[in-house]
Amino acid sequence: MSRSKTVAIIGAGACGLVCAKVLLDDGFNHMLIYSQQPGGTLEFSDLYDGVEFASWQHIHEYLQKYADLFHITERIQFQTRVISVFKDDLKNDNIPWIIQTETIHGKKETHEFDFVIVASGLYSEPYIPIYRGQSHFAGSIVSPFDIKSHKQLVNKRIIIVGGGKCATDMATLAGRYARSCYLVFRKAHWMIPRRIMNGLLPVRILCTRALSIPFIPIPGAPYGSLFRFLHKQFPKIFTTMIDILSNDMMSIHGPNLFNDKIFIPQYSFQNIENISIIPNDFIRLKHEGHIIGKLGTIDEIIDETTIRLNSGEKLQADMIISATGYIRRFHFFSEEHTQMMGLKTLNEDITFNLYRRVIPIGIPNIAFIGFTGSLGLWMIAEVASHWISNYFLKRLKLPDSEEKMYEEIETHHTFVKKIFNRSEYDYRYYWSAPLEIYLNDMGLTLHRTSNWISEYFGIYRPERLKDLHDERKIIAETGHKPRHFYFSFKLNVILIVILIFIYLICF
Numbered sequence: 001m002s003r004s005k006t007v008a009i010i011g012a013g014a015c016g017l018v019c020a021k022v023l024l025d026d027g028f029n030h031m032l033i034y035s036q037q038p039g040g041t042l043e044f045s046d047l048y049d050g051v052e053f054a055s056w057q058h059i060h061e062y063l064q065k066y067a068d069l070f071h072i073t074e075r076i077q078f079q080t081r082v083i084s085v086f087k088d089d090l091k092n093d094n095i096p097w098i099i100q101t102e103t104i105h106g107k108k109e110t111h112e113f114d115f116v117i118v119a120s121g122l123y124s125e126p127y128i129p130i131y132r133g134q135s136h137f138a139g140s141i142v143s144p145f146d147i148k149s150h151k152q153l154v155n156k157r158i159i160i161v162g163g164g165k166c167a168t169d170m171a172t173l174a175g176r177y178a179r180s181c182y183l184v185f186r187k188a189h190w191m192i193p194r195r196i197m198n199g200l201l202p203v204r205i206l207c208t209r210a211l212s213i214p215f216i217p218i219p220g221a222p223y224g225s226l227f228r229f230l231h232k233q234f235p236k237i238f239t240t241m242i243d244i245l246s247n248d249m250m251s252i253h254g255p256n257l258f259n260d261k262i263f264i265p266q267y268s269f270q271n272i273e274n275i276s277i278i279p280n281d282f283i284r285l286k287h288e289g290h291i292i293g294k295l296g297t298i299d300e301i302i303d304e305t306t307i308r309l310n311s312g313e314k315l316q317a318d319m320i321i322s323a324t325g326y327i328r329r330f331h332f333f334s335e336e337h338t339q340m341m342g343l344k345t346l347n348e349d350i351t352f353n354l355y356r357r358v359i360p361i362g363i364p365n366i367a368f369i370g371f372t373g374s375l376g377l378w379m380i381a382e383v384a385s386h387w388i389s390n391y392f393l394k395r396l397k398l399p400d401s402e403e404k405m406y407e408e409i410e411t412h413h414t415f416v417k418k419i420f421n422r423s424e425y426d427y428r429y430y431w432s433a434p435l436e437i438y439l440n441d442m443g444l445t446l447h448r449t450s451n452w453i454s455e456y457f458g459i460y461r462p463e464r465l466k467d468l469h470d471e472r473k474i475i476a477e478t479g480h481k482p483r484h485f486y487f488s489f490k491l492n493v494i495l496i497v498i499l500i501f502i503y504l505i506c507f
Helices: 014-025 056-069 165-177 203-207 225-233 235-253 282-287 335-340 377-392 402-420 432-441 452-457 468-478 489-506
Strands: 006-010 030-034 080-086 097-103 108-113 115-118 140-142 157-161 180-185 190-192 275-277 292-295 298-301 306-309 314-316 319-322 343-346 349-352 366-368
Touching (some): 006 080, 157 165
Parallel strands (some): 006 030, 006 115, 157 319, 190 275
Antiparallel strands (some): 306 314
16 A cells, blocks of 8 residues: 555444454554444454353453454544445545544544445344334333343333344343243244254354355355255255254254244244244243243234234233344435445345445445354454455455446345345355355465365364465465465375275285
8 A cells, every 4th residue: 555544444343343453454554443332242363262152241351352452442432423424426436435423422523534344233223113002002112222131121021022033032031030921923933052963062063164065055155066066966965964953953952942833943944034042041941931932923002011912812011122133224324325335225224235245336445344144244254354455455356347246246135035035145054155255255265274174074263264364465465375285085085095006006
C-alpha cells in the first residue's frame, strides 16, 4: 500500500474482532471499530483455549482477552451507534466512505474511511411477532435478549415460542426456575446431543472432514473428482450414512425426549431447516415435566393470562418469550444503497445477494463478514477475514464479469432452496466446503495437516488456520504457493503396493 488506508468496522463481535486482527497484521493500522462492547461466540487460531460448550461469561472473557492481546480494544469506540454509511458514488473507489455516528450521550461525529466492513452479525436484532389480542395480555412479551437473569423467570408461568437453539436454552433456564414452562413450536427440529455414536464420541467429531463427506456437494466448492463421482453415481451410500447418524441421535435421546412424539423431527436429518445442540439438563427437565412441549402456534391471547393455541388448547402464562429468529437489516444504509448493494428487503428482512456472501457486486471497498450461517461460522469468519484483506489489497482474482458472479449467487440460492427450503444460502451443517472455497480463492492449500489420517479424521480446530497470514505473504511476494508436505491417501496406497512388491520379489 502506498499509504496507510483507513478502515471502519461496524461491530465488535467475534467476526469483527478477528477481521480487525487480520487487517492489522496486513498493515491496515488506521482503524476504528464501532460497537457497544465485545461480544459473540467461540475461538480463533491465534488464541485457542479448547473449552467445549463454554458459558456466555467465558465467551465474553475470551473475546475481551483476544481484543486486549492484539491491541484491538483501544481501537473500539464503545457505546457508539452508526447512524449512516454512504458516499456520493458507490461505484467510485477513489472517494471515501462517510460514516456518521452517535454516542450513548448524544455526541455526533462524522469520519471518512477508505474501507468499510459490516460485522453487525446475524443475530443482532430479534424478531418478535405480533400476536392477535396481545393488548389484552397483562404479562410481558419479550425476546431472549431481554432475559438478563434467571430471577426474571422465578415463579412465573412461561411460554416460549420457537424450537431452535435459543428456544431450548430459554426452556432449560425456565424449567429450572419458573413455575411452569411450555415450549410451543410449529415443527420439531433435530436436537443434537453433546455426545454421539452411542455416547462414545463428543459431538465435535462432526467437525471432521470425514463426517462432512456424506452431504450433497455445494456448487463451486473445490471437491475432488472422485468425491463428485461417488455422490453422483452412488447417492444411496451417503443417504445411508446420514440415516445411521440420525438414528444414533434418536437412540441416544431415547424415550425421555420422544415418548410423547412431539419432539420427533418431521424431516430427514439431511434436509433439516435447523439443528441445535441442546443443553445438558433439557431432557431431564422435560422428563420430569418441568418443560412441556406443544406442537402448534399461538392463535390468540384471550385475556390477561390466557393464551389459545391453534389446536384450541388454552395455556396460562405471565410471560411469553419469542425465540422466533432474527431480522437482518442495516439501518445505516439508505434504501437506495441497500438495493444497489444487493441487500434485498423481503418482509422486513434482508436477502443477501453478495458474491461469496462477502462483497456487493460492482461496489468496491466494502465487505460483509459473519453472514454465513454455518456450524463452522467461527472458522469461516477467520478465513473470510483473510479473503477480505486480499480483496482490499487487490490480491484476489475475481470472476472476469459481473454476470458470472450473479450466476454463482443464483446457483447457491437454488441449492439451498432445494436442500433446506429456504430463500437464503445459510449453509447450516456445511462448514468445510464454505471454508475451503475461500482458501481456494486465495490459492492456499486445502490440506492443513501433514497426513490424510489427521486431515480427515482429526477434529478441524482453529490452529489449522494459524499460518494463513504467512502463507498469503509468501504467495504475494513470490507468486507461488508455499511448499507443504502432505502424506496423502494416494501416496499411502502407492507405498503399500511398493512394499508388497518388494516383499514378493525378495521373499
